[in-house]
Amino acid sequence: MTSLHPAEAARLLVETPERGGSVVVATVVGDNQCTGNRIALIVIESEEPELQGSLSLKSGTDSVIQLMKDILENPRASDGLHELTIADHLSEVYIEIRRPVQELVVVGAGHIAQPLAHLGALLGFQVIVIDDRPEFATRERFPSAEKVIRADFSDPFRETPLHTRSHVLLVTRGHKYDYACLIRALRMDPPPAYIGMIGSRRRVRATYVQLLEEGMAHALLDRIHAPVGLDIGAETPEEIAVAVAAELIMVRRGGTGASLKGVERIVERFFKEDK
Amino acid sequence: MTHDDDRSLTQALEAAREAGRRCAMATIVATKGSTPRKVGARMIVDPDTGLVGTVGGGCGEAEVIEAAYRVIETGKAQRVNVDLTDDLVSWSPAVCGGVMDIFVEPVSPGPS
Numbered sequence: 001m002t003s004l005h006p007a008e009a010a011r012l013l014v015e016t017p018e019r020g021g022s023v024v025v026a027t028v029v030g031d032n033q034c035t036g037n038r039i040a041l042i043v044i045e046s047e048e049p050e051l052q053g054s055l056s057l058k059s060g061t062d063s064v065i066q067l068m069k070d071i072l073e074n075p076r077a078s079d080g081l082h083e084l085t086i087a088d089h090l091s092e093v094y095i096e097i098r099r100p101v102q103e104l105v106v107v108g109a110g111h112i113a114q115p116l117a118h119l120g121a122l123l124g125f126q127v128i129v130i131d132d133r134p135e136f137a138t139r140e141r142f143p144s145a146e147k148v149i150r151a152d153f154s155d156p157f158r159e160t161p162l163h164t165r166s167h168v169l170l171v172t173r174g175h176k177y178d179y180a181c182l183i184r185a186l187r188m189d190p191p192p193a194y195i196g197m198i199g200s201r202r203r204v205r206a207t208y209v210q211l212l213e214e215g216m217a218h219a220l221l222d223r224i225h226a227p228v229g230l231d232i233g234a235e236t237p238e239e240i241a242v243a244v245a246a247e248l249i250m251v252r253r254g255g256t257g258a259s260l261k262g263v264e265r266i267v268e269r270f271f272k273e274d275k
Numbered sequence: 276m277t278h279d280d281d282r283s284l285t286q287a288l289e290a291a292r293e294a295g296r297r298c299a300m301a302t303i304v305a306t307k308g309s310t311p312r313k314v315g316a317r318m319i320v321d322p323d324t325g326l327v328g329t330v331g332g333g334c335g336e337a338e339v340i341e342a343a344y345r346v347i348e349t350g351k352a353q354r355v356n357v358d359l360t361d362d363l364v365s366w367s368p369a370v371c372g373g374v375m376d377i378f379v380e381p382v383s384p385g386p387s
Contacts, residue, residue, distance in 0.1 A: 006300050006382050007288035014281045029304055029354065029378040036352040079315040081305045081376070094378060095306045096315065124277060249284065266383045 004053030
């Protein structure tokens with residue numbers, strides 16, 4: 001085995017996250033006898049970790065592999081330079097990391113779905129849009145979506161099964177369609193990362209009554225984000241999409257959704273007026 | 276780098292490789308201060324087809340392209356330090372005041 005070719009490394013960075021895996025590529029960029037050498041560590045759930053490429057060194061590869069493993073373990077790790085002793089020489093290794101692609105499944109291709117699909121793509125989601133109306137489920141309406149699928153709402157996820165990296169947004173044109181898709185999403189095992197459903201308080205309540213009547217466990221109701229989005233007073237489709245996108249970020253990063261001004265209270269804490 | 280950036284770079288690298296063309300790849304590996312692109316930004320310099328991606332538009336990119344041609348000729352990787360701090364008076368819209376540490380490496384043609 002020799003150093004991984006840049007084209008092969010680039011392909012791994014693209015394809016591994018699409019297969020639901022993580023990949024770390026290490027390139028020796030410091031002055032060293034193996035400058036430019038590249039190796040990759042690929043970790044796909046339920047498969048043995050795989051190492052591709054090698055450094056043209058008799059020894060010292062172990063320290064690079066250990067660094068790659070540490071990077072994988074660290075959820076906050078990002079691309080960057082690391083100093084490392086390779087074969088008794090202090091050198092620099094450039095690390096690239098890609099995690100599994102997160103998916104945003106927008107069910108319903110109406111006027112809210114369009115800005116949602118855009119924002120989702122902007123946030124790095126692979127966006128899938130589903131609608132039963134062929135005139136709405138078109139590529140032209142959703143240029144930033146990965147896939148636009150025409151499917152019946154009675155079985156919306158047949159073509160693109162949900163998984164633990166799926167974020168499902170129910171924004172169909174009618175309550176009964178949202179309900180039909182919701183019940184399917186809730187029954188997924190393992191469950192998707194996020195389920196959000198649009199609707200007024202009344203509509204959400206009616207849906208929950210129906211779910212309980214259907215025999216759905218009470219605990220499952222709490223998993224649904226409904227009404228969807230953060231409370232920022234959103235009214236237009238674009239504003240609603242921003243509120244929903246903000247909630248997706250909040251779930252992903254573990255934020256509170258509160259205004260930072262209120263969290264930090266800088267005036268109150270540091271600039272008290274003398275009375 | 277977004278998934279789409281990754282994808283277009285992969286396509287450029289594979290196209291060059293299949294056509295048997297020698298090219299160079301520049302990667303920002305570290306930055307200091309304010310720079311137009313961040314760590315991870317990449318550019319392929321393919322003498323036959325031009326540039327794919329960018330490491331910062333007007334700001335110092337010429338320096339990187341020059342280095343890329345040297346790298347293609349010698350087949351040896353190079354580190355390029357692009358200092359943008361003395362560029363503040365230029366008329367470039369991409370004016371900025373940081374330093375970029377860029378790794379420029381040869382990309383060999385044909386099968387590895």
